[in-house]
Amino acid sequence: MSSMARSSPTAAAARPTAVTSPPSVAQPSQRYDGAGPFPAGADAPAAPRGIGERLYVVVTGVIVVAPFLALGLAGWLLWGSLIHPADVLLALVLYVVTGLGVTVGFHRGLTHGGYQSVRPVRVALAVAGSLSFQGDVVGWVATHRRHHAFTDRPGDPHSPYRYGTQLRGQLRGLAHAHVGWLFRNDPTCARRYAPDLLADRDIRAVSRAFPALCVLTLALPFVLGWAIGGTWQRALTALLWAGLVRVALLHHVTWSVNSLCHMIGSRPFRTRRHDRATNLWPLALLSFGESWHNLHHADPTSARHGVDRGQIDPSAAVIRLFERVGWVYDVRWPTPERVTARRR
Ligand SMILES: [Zn+2]
Numbered sequence: 058m059s060s061m062a063r064s065s066p067t068a069a070a071a072r073p074t075a076v077t078s079p080p081s082v083a084q085p086s087q088r089y090d091g092a093g094p095f096p097a098g099a100d101a102p103a104a105p106r107g108i109g110e111r112l113y114v115v116v117t118g119v120i121v122v123a124p125f126l127a128l129g130l131a132g133w134l135l136w137g138s139l140i141h142p143a144d145v146l147l148a149l150v151l152y153v154v155t156g157l158g159v160t161v162g163f164h165r166g167l168t169h170g171g172y173q174s175v176r177p178v179r180v181a182l183a184v185a186g187s188l189s190f191q192g193d194v195v196g197w198v199a200t201h202r203r204h205h206a207f208t209d210r211p212g213d214p215h216s217p218y219r220y221g222t223q224l225r226g227q228l229r230g231l232a233h234a235h236v237g238w239l240f241r242n243d244p245t246c247a248r249r250y251a252p253d254l255l256a257d258r259d260i261r262a263v264s265r266a267f268p269a270l271c272v273l274t275l276a277l278p279f280v281l282g283w284a285i286g287g288t289w290q291r292a293l294t295a296l297l298w299a300g301l302v303r304v305a306l307l308h309h310v311t312w313s314v315n316s317l318c319h320m321i322g323s324r325p326f327r328t329r330r331h332d333r334a335t336n337l338w339p340l341a342l343l344s345f346g347e348s349w350h351n352l353h354h355a356d357p358t359s360a361r362h363g364v365d366r367g368q369i370d371p372s373a374a375v376i377r378l379f380e381r382v383g384w385v386y387d388v389r390w391p392t393p394e395r396v397t398a399r400r401r
């Protein structure tokens with residue numbers, strides 16, 4: 058989920074802004090007791106709902122629902138053996154490339170400045186992450202920095218504790234943190250949360266190209282499927298599996314880090330007040346190490362999230378590889394003292 062020559066007026070300068078900036082909704086935060094529902098008016102004041110916003114909700118709905126429907130269709134096609142090894146291989150490659158674009162690029166690099174990178178790599182990772190259909194890079198980073206600034210308190214864009222800690226509120230909160238928040242009129246100000254990215258011309262260009270990259274991420278498997286199989290049918294099955302199903306799977310894995318990784322799992326590290334981020338091992342591989350979310354919230358700039366024995370962290374392995382070949386530098390690897398200091 059990043060070199061910053063002119064890259065970003067140093068991520069170091071931006072990082073503290075993002076993580077420690079004073080709450081813009083300080084009032085409601087102070088009234089939050091950590092158990093009840095978030096007080097009313099915790100979010101930015103709602104803008105009037107115009108045609109543009111309704112269109113936004115419809116488009117978000119299509120992006121959320123369509124890949125899921127495709128999953129059903131995919132299952133049905135699978136029943137008729139309409140899946141080919143090439144589709145699976147393509148889906149795997151695109152899942153890994155776009156997933157690492159989000160975790161290594163958007164998250165650990167651009168959002169948290171866990172390392173610096175040479176410019177082509179910074180841009181390539183931003184493009185790879187944009188192919189995941191999770192929003193434009195600047196918006197993604199701004200929203201995520203806001204999540205860290207207000208974790209599980211009023212102001213957090215996707216906390217499962219929004220509706221309180223009673224069973225009913227928790228279930229509602231889980232749905233909200235997983236996908237419901239995408240439909241809320243709760244914009245995050247990029248000028249406030251991602252000024253470093255807005256100052257980077259290349260990143261702004263990648264951000265603007267987001268709609269085109271959405272087309273590309275589906276066109277790619279379609280064209281490759283056609284090139285490999287030579288028929289329209291093969292192009293369509295590749296689009297289904299390596300396009301839509303791959304997008305749906307990564308969506309739900311990423312969203313699970315927002316929802317499940319704040320509710321279920323272990324909490325061996327100390328986090329800030331109200332912050333209930335957890336480590337959830339079953340998601341470690343699929344999320345490329347992002348489900349070691351408790352450590353991440355305890356030490357957000359650390360380039361490695363899985364710091365304990367046996368905690369698989371593919372994103373950290375990729376950052377290590379990039380460091381060896383000179384693509385990234387100034388990596389913030391966790392030292393044993395740093396990790397120990399954060400244990401409960
Ligand atoms: Zn979190």
Ligand SMILES: [Zn+2]
Pocket residue numbers: 164168169201205353357
């Ligand atoms: Zn983070």
